[in-house]
Amino acid sequence: MSSETENKEMGTVTTIYHEFESWEVNRGEKTIHAKRMPGFFRTVKNYTQLALWLPFFLVPYMRWNGKQAVLFDIQNRQFHFFDLTILPQDIWMLSLVLLMAAMTLFGVTSVASRVWCGYFCFQTAWIDWFTWLEDKIEGNPQARRKLDEAPISLDKIKKKGLKHGIWMLFALLTGISFSIWFVDAPTYWNNLIHLDLPKVGWIVLVMFFGGTYLLAGFMREQACIWLCPYARIQGVMSDSQTILPAYDEKRGEPRGKLRRGAVTGAPQGDCIDCFQCVQVCPTGVDIRQGSQLGCITCGLCIDACDAIMDKIGKPRGLIRYACLDELSGKPVHKIYQHPRTLVYLAIVIVALSGIVYGLTHLGSMTLRVIPERQPLFVMMSDGSIQNKYDFKVVNKTAKDLHVKVSAEGGVPGQVIIGAENPPLTHHGRGTSFTIFVKAPGASVKEEVTPIEFRVEAVEDPSVSAEYHSKFNGPKRN
Amino acid sequence: MSDKHDAGGVPTTGHVWDDDLADFANQPPKWWMLGLTASAIWCVVYFLYYPSFGLSSTQTFFKGLAGWTAIGEMNADTSVVDEVRGKYEAKLKDMTPAAILADSELTEYVTRSGKVLFGDNCAACHGTNGVGAADKQGFIAPILRDDDWLYGGNIEDIHTSIMGGRQGVMTPHKDVLSAAEIDTLANAVAAGTPTSTPLFAEKGCTVCHGADGKGLAAMGSANLTDSVWRFESSLEGIKYTIANGVNAGPGSRDAVMPSFQAAGKLSDAEMKKLAVYVYKFGK
Known part of the structure; x- marks a missing residue:
């Protein structure tokens, strides 16, 4: 295209077509065989991945007081976390945990872009481990491409078979490790070995096995590019103050191949167009085109570029963590001058305080009192007014307890009926019983009188719970 | 994705609109064609498997190869419920209402089914949940929630009332008293x-x-x-x-509870359930 026609079309709608045509989107037509190069970000990534996901495999085997230390026992609707037992009543804390997780993700993303994607995400981590294995078995990227194109041979079958075999074993281990967060680990292994899992157990295992094998073995970066919703969400979290791996265009352009001893008058940028940054990229993007959806900001291109800069004797940092403001020569703000980050931080703190409050105020017993609605009250033969209440007591301690029922407030002269023998509450679940409150008719002055019920364990008075309710009486004119 | 401006040798339908617009005559994608074929096969299988079409000559319909019927599916479902209830119902047969009350698990079971029975058979006169239904004479039938019982409020008395019915009598005194x-x-x-x-x-x-x-x-x-x-x-x-008076001819108060045993409407077990359910109103 001549520069004349280019100018003519500038500013018209049709320019977007030319932009579109020059834009390359990785649609997964060819497998990306990324080169593995040592470097600072490579090391960081190795550690962050392990730090987050090694516990995924190991924590379920931890025992605490003879039971699994961390167990999300969905079947019995209990979450065990060391000494804590969280029952469905306290599940509101889960929403705070999720809120905090989301806001932490947003906050971190607003500071340093897709840190989660590049250093922590299971998709990134599993791809990294799968391709590490591929590298060990099939050789470096060139060797792998050659092997892919090679006609079928015993050697190829051996290599590919070994690779897929280990991949499948690892995928299976992933499925098992996920499952044992929800059921007792030794029991699960025992059942698995005897092929005696419940149906839902098999379904989860097969789904996770298949999902891991498919997503980490075959779909790889395609999952990040078009399957993962968080890539898009995080994409809009970054702004001109967000630091991300970026190519310093001013320093690098015009790029050109390095020629030994070449002394020409033509200006030459620091980028020698060696394509190392593209070759090491696990998602196959060219960072020199700027921030883009395919970039998971793992920093591996920075390692690659720094290595090259060292070799050609230029300063490091042609590709570096930098924000858009810095690259375009605008003043760079401090982190605390970034309102978006502060808002996220505030929400994280609110959610965190909620969780801390929840965990420290879990209590070992909860009480809910539901007054009978039809009838609201009953006139008894001696003229007294009786209300009926449905008590629901959740005993979160480890043993069955008898509870004393008492009430504060209410009507003078009221009598509590139905708890003369302290009712038994079963541990780890809710127990319900009926309580009547009878008050002399003459003392019932209000249509609705507040009353606070209290249950207290006979065996351990420190275990107690209160609940505000109402005592209903007839209309007084 | 660059050479999209000519047909590139792909045949078109031959129609041209607005000077340069034409339709490609491409085959639909293979997966799409496979899906279409599979759907067609599915239709045939489905039609043969389940009852699907009428046979006009015999005024009946094709029953389907699977022998599935809606009523059969419902019966299978209810048999599951019956199986769960079966072990309780078997126990109830030989128990007195008082014995049922002594068993907390059975009491729980009985009060659940009692709620439905009460709604169907008792609530018309005694009111929903036994709160009483008011009419111009006071109440159609006594409130069952309080502690005042005309015929006694222990479990046997209540059971007897349900089985035999009750009919109170009070003579009119307008001719006797001034x-x-x-x-x-x-x-x-x-x-x-x-x-x-x-x-x-x-x-x-x-x-x-x-x-x-x-x-x-x-x-x-x-x-x-x-x-x-x-x-x-x-x-x-x-x-x-x-x-x-009460139940003493025209103009007197009405107070008639039918005998549910004589009416034959409720089984023995159902009357026991009701007795326990009503007893639990106030206990």
């Missing part, structure tokens, strides 16, 4: 102190209502000293009851 006497008695009853007037004993009220006016469960006579009223509690209402 208006002034009725007025005196009515005032004493309204105050909750029927024995305060000598007329109560002299005129034979004590025969049914007892010397203390507290009623006799054996006869179903009302306790006149308490705060619970079977019929209108106003002075006029009390006078009317004394004058016209």
